[in-house]
Amino acid sequence: MAGSATTIGVLAVTATLTVGFVAAGAAAASSARAAGVADVAALAAADTASGLVAGEPCARAADVAGRVGASLTACRIDGLIATVEVSLDVGPLAARARARAGPPPGSP
Template sequence: MAGSATTVGVLAVTATLAVGFLAAGGAAATAARAAGAADAAALAAADTASGLVPGEPCARAADVASRVGASVSACRIDGLIVTIEVSIGVGPLDARARARAGPPPGAG
């Protein structure tokens, strides 16, 4: 009887840890996806702000971010430097990421 109670306890702890690790892994993957979306959106917006691509920079960023399931929550343009913040819903929470893009410091 004592052995089966110990076995049930060990299985319960193992199952709890497994669920926790799966949730943490999923959150890490979503955070990486959000970071990639922010980078791509910022680069697209910077290209648009510099005139390489026609259109409006924040609209371009929103289009690029939406292709990977992210939404732009902030878009700031300072000359040719663009800062984008995106979010991706993860259940009741959001994974957020921010990226900046533009010419290198001291360029042109």
């Protein structure tokens, strides 16, 4: 009896840790994906703000984010610098990321 109780306890702890590690891995992957989407959306907005691409910068960023299933939650254009925030739904939770793009500091 004592051996089976110990075995059940070890299996329960192992299952709990496995579920925790899988959830943490999924959260890290979702966070990385959201960061990538924010980077691309910020670059698209900065390209549009600089005149490289026609259109309105925040609309371009929203379009880019929407193509991969994310939504643009904030967009600010300051000269040629674009700062965006995106939200990516992952099951019942949402991964959020912010990115900034524009010309390098000190450029003409």
